[in-house]
Structures are given as structure tokens and as C-alpha cells.
Amino acid sequence: MKIADIVIEPPVILAPMAGVTDLPYRQVVSEVGGCGLVCTEMVSAKGLVHGNERTEKLLEISNNQQPVSLQLFGNDPQTLAQAAKRVVEISNPEIIDLNVGCPTPKIVKNGYGSALMKEPYLLGEIVKAMDKAVEIPVTIKIRTGWDGERINACQIAKIAQENGAAAIGVHGRTREQFYQGQADWEIIKEVKETVSIPVIGNGDIFKPEDAIEMIDQTGCDAVMIARGAQGNPWIFARTAHYLKIGELLPPPSPQEKIDKTIYHLEKLVDYKGEYVGIREMRKHASWYLKGLRNCTAIKDKINQTQSKEEMKELLIKYQAQFS
Incomplete structure (x- = not known):
């Protein structure tokens, strides 16, 4: 898979997870191998623009884990554009991602993360501002919708594409679901059929067989692994091998x-x-x-x-x- 000119090979991605995908764990995953793209923890655009040292610490990238997608969260187009420029200045990742999926109350109450699913046109302005601010690809990661009554992933994906997004990750749950219930892969398929940019499927991938099943069912261009990678950096090499060879490597002893x-x-x-x-x-x-x-x-x-x-x-x- 390619995001703009960035080759993601294999098409197996470590999802951004707060409190999990810090620099040490990304290094562990990269050293085990099989991961085509690693994503950082989400970083506050506002904190970055205000020069918060703790926030800037999250931007640290090591040479052995390229390519890297650095994820920002916020809801103001100009602040996010400034933050994107700052990211390039400090760490120069291959990709900048916008968080439109975090469901936690402390994020959502400020209009960040999943709350942007309720503001599709504001999201479009944010993507446009970020895309104009930097030369590297800008992507977004979303959910299927705010709740079961408001499933709008396809609308969001189309708006994001029209405003310059280079790829879109879709977690097959609504914000209301958090991480409960079964991920809806059908929505990922619908998003793939709606846009021409790459679509990354996320949700309920806990073993290599799940990855191939998601690709077969949805036609997505890559899979993104989140909870399945917690305490399991081997899942990437095992999944990549299974996708390429059709053979299951043994789990770690x-x-x-x-x-x-x-x-x-x-x-x-x-x-x-x-x-x-x-x-x-x-x-x-x-x-x-x-x-x-x-x-x-x-x-x-x-x-x-x-x-x-x-x-x-x-x-x-x-x-x-x-x-």
C-alpha cells in the first residue's frame, strides 16, 4: 500500500494508543519486525503550539522505526495547522494523522477525537488547513459514527478526501460503543467503496487469520492492529507472514x-x-x-x-x- 508516495510494506500497521505506543514500545515492535507503519500516541495540538515540554517529548522518533505516523488531536483548524508545522520541524515523520476516533470523555468533552464525527464540515476545514500547512501526507482515523443512530463514516471519509486527506483509517465501532461489542466491518467496506484514497481497517484483529478475513470482507488496503498488539509485538511479523505466504508462524513461547x-x-x-x-x-x-x-x-x-x-x-x- 502507498499513502501518497510513502510505501507501507507490509500493509500491517500499529495503531495509535494512548499510554501504549510510546517510543519504547514502538522500538520493540520495529525490532520484532513485520510492521509497515508505526503510529505514535496522540499529541495535543494546543499543547504543542504553546510549547509544552511534556507534549514535545511525545514527538521523539528513533531512526529504526520508520515510517512513522504522528497523530495530533484538537478541533481548531489553525491550531492544528500550526501544530502540524511544528511536528515537521521537530521530528519530521513520514505522515501526520488527525485523531477523530478517541472516545474518552475527557477528550470528547472538549470537542476533540470522536466528537468531530458530529462536525463533518469543521473536520473538512481542519484537514484542509493541515494539508496546506505541510508537504507530508495528512491522514485521519475515524469511527463508524457517534452512535448507532448517527453512522456517518462514509460522509466523513468523502469530506476528508475532498479536503486533501491521503488515507483514512476506520475503526468499526461507534463512539458510543467504546471498545465493546463486535466491530462492524461492513462500514469499513462501505467507506472503501466511497473513496479512492487508501482505507485502513481497524477493529477486532487479534490473530493473523483476522487480518486476512478483514481484507477479504472489506477490500481495505491495510489492517491496523490495536488491542491485539498489547503485550504481543509478534502479531505483526506473524500477520505479515500469513498475508504473504499463507502460513501461520508459531506463537512465541x-x-x-x-x-x-x-x-x-x-x-x-x-x-x-x-x-x-x-x-x-x-x-x-x-x-x-x-x-x-x-x-x-x-x-x-x-x-x-x-x-x-x-x-x-x-x-x-x-x-x-x-x-
């Missing part, structure tokens, strides 16, 4: 999962410091270890750890059970 948990822990603490890194790693460790023998007990212990060495020691002892 318990030893591999624990090794990657320790590696991720090291990178996260190195990047964010021990206090923050340990606390953020607790959820990642829970995802990595899910389904392993006696995982409940070890996860409870990990959630009480206060240092990198303490967590690492627990993981090494736990790994010995699988020798």
Missing part, C-alpha cells in the same frame, strides 16, 4: 514472552526513569504474561514492585518454571 517483557522493562525504565517506567510497565507485563501458567500470582506480585531490579528478579524466577 513462554520463555520468549518473558524475555521480551524484561527487554521492554529495560527500555521503558531507561527512557522514562524508574519511578514512571515501573508503574507503566505493570500493565505491559500483565499483557505479555496473560494466559501463561500461574500468571495471576506473578502479575499480582509485579503490581507491587517498586524497582526495576525487583520486577526483573520476579520475571527471571517465573521464567524458570518453563525451563
Whole structure:
């Protein structure tokens, strides 16, 4: 797949996820391989324009994870245009994405994220302003609609295309659904039939077979994996191999999962410091270890750890059970 002149190969994408797709995890995914595009956590356009240091920290990109899509959120065309310029100045990603999908109340109440599904013409002005501000491709990620009574993904996609969007990602749920229920892939198919720009399907891809099924059902140009990638950076290589060869690679062994948990822990603490890194790693460790023998007990212990060495020691002892 190509977004403007950017080649996405394989057509398997790490979705933007707040609190998950930070620099360390994007590096982990890139090193495992099989991911054609990685997306950052969403970044506040307003915070960026106002020079907030914490916001600017989110723009950091490492050389080994190209291409990168950096996602912005906001609802003012000029602020988002300025923020897009700032993004290019600071980190120069291949793609800038507009968040039109985040369902969380603190985002929506300010008119950001999924709230823009209710403002299609404002969204068009935002895309136009961003596209004029930068030379790199501007994309958007949306939901199927605000709720079951207001399914307008096709309208939004058409407006976005008319105003310069280079591609569109579609999460097959409404804002009202959050992450509940089954994703509606039929809407992704309808969006694909409505626009000529690439369409990226998102929602309920937890294994390689799901990806090929989504492509077959919707005709989408690429798949975007979100929750299926939590604690599972191998899903990209396994999915890419399955799409290309039709063969399922074996899942990672318990030893591999624990090794990657320790590696991720090291990178996260190195990047964010021990206090923050340990606390953020607790959820990642829970995802990595899910389904392993006696995982409940070890996860409870990990959630009480206060240092990198303490967590690492627990993981090494736990790994010995699988020798």
C-alpha cells in the first residue's frame, strides 16, 4: 500500500494508543519486525503550539522505526495547522494523522477525537488547513459514527478526501460503543467503496487469520492492529507472514514472552526513569504474561514492585518454571 508516495510494506500497521505506543514500545515492535507503519500516541495540538515540554517529548522518533505516523488531536483548524508545522520541524515523520476516533470523555468533552464525527464540515476545514500547512501526507482515523443512530463514516471519509486527506483509517465501532461489542466491518467496506484514497481497517484483529478475513470482507488496503498488539509485538511479523505466504508462524513461547517483557522493562525504565517506567510497565507485563501458567500470582506480585531490579528478579524466577 502507498499513502501518497510513502510505501507501507507490509500493509500491517500499529495503531495509535494512548499510554501504549510510546517510543519504547514502538522500538520493540520495529525490532520484532513485520510492521509497515508505526503510529505514535496522540499529541495535543494546543499543547504543542504553546510549547509544552511534556507534549514535545511525545514527538521523539528513533531512526529504526520508520515510517512513522504522528497523530495530533484538537478541533481548531489553525491550531492544528500550526501544530502540524511544528511536528515537521521537530521530528519530521513520514505522515501526520488527525485523531477523530478517541472516545474518552475527557477528550470528547472538549470537542476533540470522536466528537468531530458530529462536525463533518469543521473536520473538512481542519484537514484542509493541515494539508496546506505541510508537504507530508495528512491522514485521519475515524469511527463508524457517534452512535448507532448517527453512522456517518462514509460522509466523513468523502469530506476528508475532498479536503486533501491521503488515507483514512476506520475503526468499526461507534463512539458510543467504546471498545465493546463486535466491530462492524461492513462500514469499513462501505467507506472503501466511497473513496479512492487508501482505507485502513481497524477493529477486532487479534490473530493473523483476522487480518486476512478483514481484507477479504472489506477490500481495505491495510489492517491496523490495536488491542491485539498489547503485550504481543509478534502479531505483526506473524500477520505479515500469513498475508504473504499463507502460513501461520508459531506463537512465541513462554520463555520468549518473558524475555521480551524484561527487554521492554529495560527500555521503558531507561527512557522514562524508574519511578514512571515501573508503574507503566505493570500493565505491559500483565499483557505479555496473560494466559501463561500461574500468571495471576506473578502479575499480582509485579503490581507491587517498586524497582526495576525487583520486577526483573520476579520475571527471571517465573521464567524458570518453563525451563
